[in-house]
Every structure is written in structure tokens, then in C-alpha cells.
Amino acid sequence: MANQQIILSLLSQLRDYLSKMKSLEPQVTSWKTFEKDWEKEWQIDRGLQLLIECSIDIGKEIITGLEIKKPTTYQEVFIILRQTGVVSEDTSKKMQDLAVFRNELVHDYLYLDREKIYNVFKNDLKYFERYLLEIGGFLKKIKPC
Incomplete structure (x- = not known):
């Protein structure tokens, strides 16, 4: 695969984004803490967008x-x-849902339910981990060009 270096760089970036998002988990322990801290909300909003965009690019x-x-x-x-x-x-279906969510983040931000952002943050980071594992497994099966 001629573009394997690009993919590896994107995977590294996705791991970094995921690590940063996971570091926010102890600071955002409930809907109330999320709702009261607009800076965390903005960090999470942007972080989710970057996670999804990077996954799409990969x-x-x-x-x-x-x-x-x-x-x-x-x-x-x-x-x-x-x-x-x-x-x-399972991963495909969830990532499709997240792609739709990305469009909502980017285009429907005025109408997006803030609680939905919180729920994606609290419940869906594991799918990015799974995506990383499955892509890594695929790359191990193929020979680099």
C-alpha cells in the first residue's frame, strides 16, 4: 500500500487525539460538570470533531x-x-453514526443538543479504540510497498 506512511501518521494523530480526550474524562464526571464548564464543552466538541475527521481520513x-x-x-x-x-x-455502523454526528457538529451546531455531545464523549470513545485496533490488524495483514 503506497500510502501506508500517511496512514501510520494519521493513526498516530488519532491515538494522540484519543489520549487527550480520555484525559478530560476525570474532569467531566457528570452532565452537570459538563453543562457548567463551557471551556470543557468546547474542548470536547472540537476533540470529537478531530477524532471523527481523522478516522474518516484514515x-x-x-x-x-x-x-x-x-x-x-x-x-x-x-x-x-x-x-x-x-x-x-459493529465498528462500521458506529463510525457511520459518528460521521453523521460530525456533520451535526459542523453544520447544525446551533440546534445540536449539548447533552448529545456529552453522551458521545462519555459512551463512544471506545469505538475509536476499536477502530484503531481493527485498522492496525488490517495493516499487519498487508505488505508495505
């Missing part, structure tokens, strides 16, 4: 390297990754 690079059908939406990135056996069905 998927797009893998798809480019495999020289297969190009996705037309962010959700389709994760559908194609599932169809080619790069990620599991």
Missing part, C-alpha cells in the same frame, strides 16, 4: 490504497471499509 487513505470504489459520503467510507473486511460490522 479510511479514505486505505480505500485509495486499495484502489477500490471511492466513497461519496463520510458514512460510505465506513461502509466500504466493512465491505472490504478492514473493520467489523
Whole structure:
């Protein structure tokens, strides 16, 4: 895969973003602490956007390297990754949901329920860990060019 170095760099960046997000968990222990601290809310909002964008970029690079059908939406990135056996069905579905959430963060920010941001932060970071593991497993199966 000619773009494996790019993918490895993006994976490293995703790990860094995830580590930073996890470091916020002890500081945001409840909806009330989140709701009262706009700085943490903004950090989490932006952090989630970066996690999702980086995950999408990793998927797009893998798809480019495999020289297969190009996705037309962010959700389709994760559908194609599932169809080619790069990620599991469960991970694909959750990452598709997160791609939709990313669009809400970026485009519907005026109407986005703040509690939804909090819930994604509290409940969905594990899917980025799973995504990292599954992508890593896929990369171990292929030979670098």
C-alpha cells in the first residue's frame, strides 16, 4: 500500500487525539460538570470533531490504497471499509453514526443538543479504540510497498 506512511501518521494523530480526550474524562464526571464548564464543552466538541475527521481520513487513505470504489459520503467510507473486511460490522455502523454526528457538529451546531455531545464523549470513545485496533490488524495483514 503506497500510502501506508500517511496512514501510520494519521493513526498516530488519532491515538494522540484519543489520549487527550480520555484525559478530560476525570474532569467531566457528570452532565452537570459538563453543562457548567463551557471551556470543557468546547474542548470536547472540537476533540470529537478531530477524532471523527481523522478516522474518516484514515479510511479514505486505505480505500485509495486499495484502489477500490471511492466513497461519496463520510458514512460510505465506513461502509466500504466493512465491505472490504478492514473493520467489523459493529465498528462500521458506529463510525457511520459518528460521521453523521460530525456533520451535526459542523453544520447544525446551533440546534445540536449539548447533552448529545456529552453522551458521545462519555459512551463512544471506545469505538475509536476499536477502530484503531481493527485498522492496525488490517495493516499487519498487508505488505508495505
